[in-house]
Amino acid sequence: MKRAGFDTIWLPMALLIPQLMIIAIFFYWPAGWALQSSFFLQDPFGFGSTFVGAENYTSLLGNDQYKRVAGFTILYSVLVTFFSLAIALLLAVKADKVIKGAKTYRTLLMWVYAIAPPVAGFLGILFFDQSTGPLTKFFQMFGWDFKLGVDYNATATAMVIVAVWKQIPVNFIFFLSGLQSIPRSVREAAMIDNRSATGRFWQVTFPLLAPTAFFLLIINITYALFDTFGIIDALMKGEPGNNPMTLVYKVYLDGFRGNDLGGSSAQSVVLMALVLLLTVFQFRLVERRIHYT
Amino acid sequence: MAQVSLEGIRKVYPNGFRAVQTTSFTIQDGEFVVLVGPSGCGKSTLLRMIAGLEEITEGVLKIGDRVVNDVDPADRDIAMVFQNYALYPHMTVRKNIGYGLKNRGTPAAAIDAKVQDAARMLNLTEYLDRKPAQLSGGQRQRVAMGRAVVRDPALFLFDEPLSNLDAKLRNQMRIEIKALQRRLGTTAVYVTHDQVEAMTMADRIIVLNEGRIEQIGTPSEIYHNPASTFVASFMGAPPMNLIKAELDQQSVRINGCRDLIHAPQSFDGPVTLGIRPEDVEVDEQGLVSFHVDILEELGAHRLLHGRIANQPFSVMLGKDDAAQVGETKINLKPEALRLFDRETGLRL
16 A cells, blocks of 8 residues: 655644644533533532532432433433434335435435424424324324423423434435445345345345444434434423433533533533443444444 | 256346347256357346346246246346355355355255365365455455355356456466366356357357347357357457458459459358458468558467458468568468358358
8 A cells, every 4th residue: 555644744733733623622621621610519600619529420329310311311312323223224225226216215315414403303393282283193193192391201202203303314324325335246146045135134234234334323322412402402492390301401401500510510521431431332342243344 | 957948038128228139049958158248238137137136028038947037036046156256245255155055944064064065176165264355356256156056056157257357367267167067067157258268168159249149159160150240250369350352253352452262152242251360371472462560479379460452450370480560462261261241240
């Protein structure tokens, strides 16, 4: 392989600086501040702060509400990740087989991608409206008195549905391009070797999609944990009350609504640690089993 | 093992492109048939229809006594070797070879034994636990072969299996494939655009052009008695010389030159005259003037490229025959002359 190089070290460093600055200013600096302020108890009106050591952390451990939110966050991330990946994969497999009008079909499926999360949340509100929402009526048909923003399970269901709906196009695009990069002859060889289309999918196509799926798994967990903030905020209509929420939303709520900056910082540090662990776990355990061509 | 018969097979793609025009032929049990032709001639489509990877627009396809038009590829008792090998990249060589058996419900012990046998036959034993990415091109080719032979199918289908290999390996694999097919006695259909492969491997060659069969015959028939100017120019390297000439009874006139040669058959009017480059002698007393432009030294023989009456012409000489660039005289062996209709290109 040919290796290109720079004559001096200054040019590559200068080229790296903008990126490094962005990371430093928008990530490391706030993260450092969060870490620092997680050891303090701030005055709600901004008149100084007191060092309390690990008290912000220990009080989290004893907090039932925090545990409940953590439990919901895990369930929520699992559901959103699973359904958005599964449905997108199904759509991609089907779209891959479409011959006539394939482009139109794919474009229509990708459109949702362009919708911003808060807008998706508001669309969700329309769908789940108490009196006119079609999905509310749909659930009522099955005898479920669906009350968005009032009933815990109803709000949770709406959050999952909207988040999944919003994420499907991204997954769809990646899965489709993944499918199309599998050589046609490999699939044809499988057709001769295996009569069962389902068997072929799980034994040949899916393993070859695994790198794509693994990448999407990380993207989707991150999405469910963090990027669904706008959707949750919109669906909750600003009234957290009895409603479900994710850990990220609780960080915002405690910090900016409850003015408990120290507790909120401690929560975000816990989140950072969680993400770090998750990433290490994924790369160590999952990636090793995946074949990259 | 089986006989394969195509009865009035035709392929029209949804966009209206006629890939294969109505075609009928029968491949005998144990025969090695090569489909050869330029790209786009329909040879791969024909093979893929036999494999079941392409739908048959019209006609009846039989493998053995069974009509297989609507039979799933997996149930046709065929094995196919693809141009890019189409190995499963995530499976080891062992699993690649055994995959088809496993899906047919063969017991694990039997699969293992058969895979071992196939691997021994193809010198792959030490690579069984490697993945395709860790193999060279020639080894991948062998794995693809192993995947085909291990199932002991009624029919082998080869879709240009050697075209991704370098020239030396290609020559070697050509012989190996042929020997393997001989040993197993399995009927084989082999698609290639390389006329050397066709000539060396086939029991019978089917020459295709624009979705039609130009000629079916043994390599020697195809070479010596081409049915059309297309076959004459496609088969053989260098190809048969084709020259415009006039025929008056049996005397041939090239570009209005004197009556020079006697044709083996009688005809009046314009013809295309064909002669293989090796059927020409350089002779000081020769009847035809030949202007040599380029001399190609090939070791075993020499090629002279030049012109007869301003039409391109090649002559092949033995390595000991003297030759030089410039004006010379040649003789065409009368018994080697082939006459074609100027309009249709068909043999007269």
